[in-house]
Amino acid sequence: MSLRRIFARQMRRKHKxxxxxxxAAGLTPKGWPGWPEGKKFAVVLTHDVEGPEGLAKCRxxxxxxITLGFRSSFNFIPEGTYEVPESLxxxxxxxGFEVGVHDLAHDGSLFRSRKGFKKKVGQVNxxxxxxxxxxxxxxxxxxNLDWIHELDIEYDASTFDTDPFEPQPQGxxxxxxxxxxxxxxxxxxxxxxxxxxxxxxxIALRRGGYFELPYTLPQDSTLFLLLREPSPKIWLKKxxxxxxxxxxxxxNVHPDYVxxxxxxxxxxxxxxxxxxxxLEDIRIRHANSxxxxxxxxxxxxxxxxxSLSYSS
Numbered sequence: 001m002s003l004r005r006i007f008a009r010q011m012r013r014k015h016k017x018x019x020x021x022x023x024a025a026g027l028t029p030k031g032w033p034g035w036p037e038g039k040k041f042a043v044v045l046t047h048d049v050e051g052p053e054g055l056a057k058c059r060x061x062x063x064x065x066i067t068l069g070f071r072s073s074f075n076f077i078p079e080g081t082y083e084v085p086e087s088l089x090x091x092x093x094x095x096g097f098e099v100g101v102h103d104l105a106h107d108g109s110l111f112r113s114r115k116g117f118k119k120k121v122g123q124v125n126x127x128x129x130x131x132x133x134x135x136x137x138x139x140x141x142x143x144n145l146d147w148i149h150e151l152d153i154e155y156d157a158s159t160f161d162t163d164p165f166e167p168q169p170q171g172x173x174x175x176x177x178x179x180x181x182x183x184x185x186x187x188x189x190x191x192x193x194x195x196x197x198x199x200x201x202x203i204a205l206r207r208g209g210y211f212e213l214p215y216t217l218p219q220d221s222t223l224f225l226l227l228r229e230p231s232p233k234i235w236l237k238k239x240x241x242x243x244x245x246x247x248x249x250x251x252n253v254h255p256d257y258v259x260x261x262x263x264x265x266x267x268x269x270x271x272x273x274x275x276x277x278x279l280e281d282i283r284i285r286h287a288n289s290x291x292x293x294x295x296x297x298x299x300x301x302x303x304x305x306x307s308l309s310y311s312s
Contacts, residue, residue: 004226005228008222008226014164015164018164019163020218020238021162021238022161024173025171025173025174025175026175026244029174032176035246035291036301039290040243041242041243041246041249041289042247042249042290043291043292044249044250044292044293045070045071045072045073045250045251045253046073046075046137046157046215047061047074047075047252048102048137048254049074049075049077049256050254051081051082052081052082053256054256055076055084055255058088058092058255059088059091060260062074062097064260064276068279068283070283071095071098072294073294074092074255075102075137075157076099076100076102077104078102078127080105093132096294097294099131100134100136100137100295101127101131101133102136102137103137106140108139108142110142111142118150121150124136124151125152134153134154134299136148136156137156137157137158138156140167140168141168143156143159145159148210149180149208149210151210153210154303155211155212156180156211157215157252160172160215161215163219163222172212175216175245175248175249177211177213177299178212179209180212181208181209182209211302211303213248213250213295213298216242216249216250217249217250217278218234218235219254220251220258221257223235225269232277235278239282240285248298249290250295251278257269259272
């Protein structure tokens with residue numbers, strides 16, 4: 001970890017023009033319809049549960065969010081080092097939370113080869129169906145957006161607007177969700193609501209696909225474990241920047257790394273107060289100006305707005 005931190009500091013200096021804020025990512029897409037109820041920006045909370053320690057903290061983290069008036073999505077690993085109790089999934093969904101599928105085994109192999117992915121895609125889809133899940137996020141944010149079409153999903157969340165610290169560091173360059181169409185290749189770079197698309201392209205774009213929801217706030221592990229930031233100041237600053245540009249503030253907080261009051265301090269955890277400060281800042285400073293939704297709600301709102309259909 002010490003060597004990673006040294007390298008991360010070098011990366012931070014090298015990419016200071018695009019991280020944590022890439023100004024170009026704040027451009028509003030052509031034809032963007034805005035958020036429901038005339039809200040200024042969107043707030044989406046997600047959690048990737050990495051191991052047994054994180055699994056044990058899920059209910060406590062969810063109850064913590066409930067007290068502040070928020071709901072989130074918990075992404076569980078189907079075949080990892082833990083087994084997700086059905087009772088936990090039911091408890092979460094009964095209280096307005098969402099459950100998503102996080103990779104398959106979270107070992108970095110899912111997208112390593114086309115042949116390997118084809119062997120595993122059926123397993124991922126079976127978990128999506130069994131859990132009544134609409135969304136997917138890959139392990140380590142390693143992904144192939146074309147292959148993901150084979151998953152029975154409404155949205156994917158395996159990308160980011162800008163994050164040079166990730167193993168696959170190419171960002172989407174936008175703080176807005178966008179549609180990943182199946183066909184045609186000539187139109188894939190265009191938004192489904194872009195007035196520049198031809199009539200034929202517009203029809204093809206709507207035949208099937210999924211929404212991509214990039215995370216737009218730096219990951220908790222990057223900020224507090226790798227870069228050892230002493231406060232959530234970067235989260236607050238970027239949320240304000242996203243709000244000014246009308247984008248989507250989507251954060252990924254790992255229960256595994258959250259340290260609740262009374263727990264022993266560790267270099268592998270950060271105080272839950274950092275997360276509380278983010279939620280309180282959103283709730284108070286941005287009161288009445290944000291639309292808070294789960295990822296599935298974002299995908300379904302945009303699907304309805306543009307009359308899009310999912311590949312499944």
